Amino acid sequence: MDSKSNVAMRTTEPLVEAETDPAMAQAAREETGAGVPAGEKKADNDSRPPAGVWFKTTGTRYLVRIMALVVAVVLWELASTNGFHFYINFDNIPAPSVVGAALVTELTGKEFYLHILHSLERVAIAYVIAVVVGVVLGVAMGRSRWAEDIILPYIELLRPIPAVAWIPLAILMLPTEQSSIIFITFLGALFPVILNTVHGVEQTNSVLVRAARSLGASRTAILWHVVLPGAMPSIVAGLAIGMGVAWFSLLAGEIISGQYGIGYYTWNSYTLIQYPQIIIGMLTIGGLGTLCTLLVRKGCNPLLKWQAKGGRS
Amino acid sequence: MSDVIVNDNRLAVLDHSRLRANSGKPGAERGRISVRDVDIVFDTASGPHVAVQNASLTVRPGEFVCLLGPSGCGKSTLMNSIAGFVPPTRGDVTVDGEAVTEPAPDRGMVFQQHSLFPWKTVKENVAFGPLMAGVGQNEANGVARTFLSLVGLAAFENTYPNTLSGGMQQRVGIARALANYPSVLLMDEPFGALDAQTRIMMQENLLDIWREFRNTVVFVTHDIDEAVFLSDRIVVMSASPGRIIADIDVNLSRPREQSLLTSPEFMALKRQCLDLIRKETLNAFQQQNKAG
Structure with a gap:
């Protein structure tokens, strides 16, 4: 979550789109001279490769990703049904088929959705x-x-504290259980957002200023036209990471929840020895975290459209 | 020099009422630059560094002056003090009689490269100056279109800069600086990063535009050909400390075209420049050696 790792994260995404660029690169290579006639080059709108090419490149890559997951599920199924026990013990781990059956039951009921809704509400408030x-x-x-000298010591000191460790203080300091959970989730999301924003702002290009x-x-x-837009790629990376951290902080916070929340659901299943439900809870958190992170990235795309080569407003 | 003032029909697109409203002075009389006894000293880790020493220079309104010198001779620093980015340590810099204390849209700036706002479209980049000057969005867009036509890039108004070639980006940069109707255009090696072919076309382009605009231009370069081709006057600087060592008049007729580059009078002038620069550089070396 420090600024360096974020830069790395940011660079991972455009890779997928990089293959669609050759036409644009060619357009950019055409040279200037005096008055290029209007409409001489409008390559960028038709620069998508044909469907066949798409499948060979991007499609294949997604297929590999899905297969990688399928392999893991199959291995898990085999390990559970055969009672694999060699240092790692699968004896008490429900097989994917059992978890799937339990999930179907959960999905037909109302309770499960209430858990999700409560968690979504907490994450939304804390995140905003x-x-x-x-x-x-x-x-x-x-x-x-x-500002940096005043605020940075707090961040350095507080950032390494895991969300779970905040629970006692959150209960003591805040009036309601809900506000305590939101506070813990908020703290989780806060640090990546701050650090990435600082990083982005400090990278401001002095020539542009x-x-x-x-x-x-x-x-x-x-500030409005140069600093913020310039920091935006870094800020968006921070927003995405913050969303991920918010979800796993939420899980910690919901230990103290009395009734609802997907974190509460997971912990409660553990105390009730409902193993399939534990796994459902874990995967739900993972899935929701991924989904929300994806939404943040997609939602921020319009702010970064200038980075896409050949983008038109 | 005084042969062409206002004669081109492309001038019709430029807003002369705004040009005058901005300054309160007629176009031909704006943009007198006066640099007097200027020293610029930077504090560095290894002690003070004299970037410019005892520079004095007067640029007449509408004059095209090149600051010529090797890398690190302080020519960009001197220009930055005219722009208002670097305050002189000693001496003073005035434009139209007013002391320069900070950057102003009346002194347009074109940088070497990568100075367009990458998150703004080409049109938004050019409209930025007018917007900052407080005109409405529609008017700013109109001004932007005018200036993009002027540099031949009207078709690219909605493109982002990163899709344009280096030469096109520099033309947008020129349009953006001109959109404020500056009395002075300061250009810091604007074509230095371009390939030779593009560079020559850009120089011709620039002269075309300037012929219509007739504002004062200070153009920093280390390329003698470029300096001779473009300017009315070449001010030569020597390195460490940066001093003005020669002031050469370029009496080649305008308009100038690429064929000029191989003409005898161009060659003669270039030779004269080279000789003068060489002589002055040797002098400077000897003086330095005596002093040291």
């Missing part, structure tokens, strides 16, 4: 607060040495 606070503090720290100043931009205008 974390994004607002994180971006504001991050920009302040990135822009002002004072000078360009903006020579065009008459005020400090506020520079």
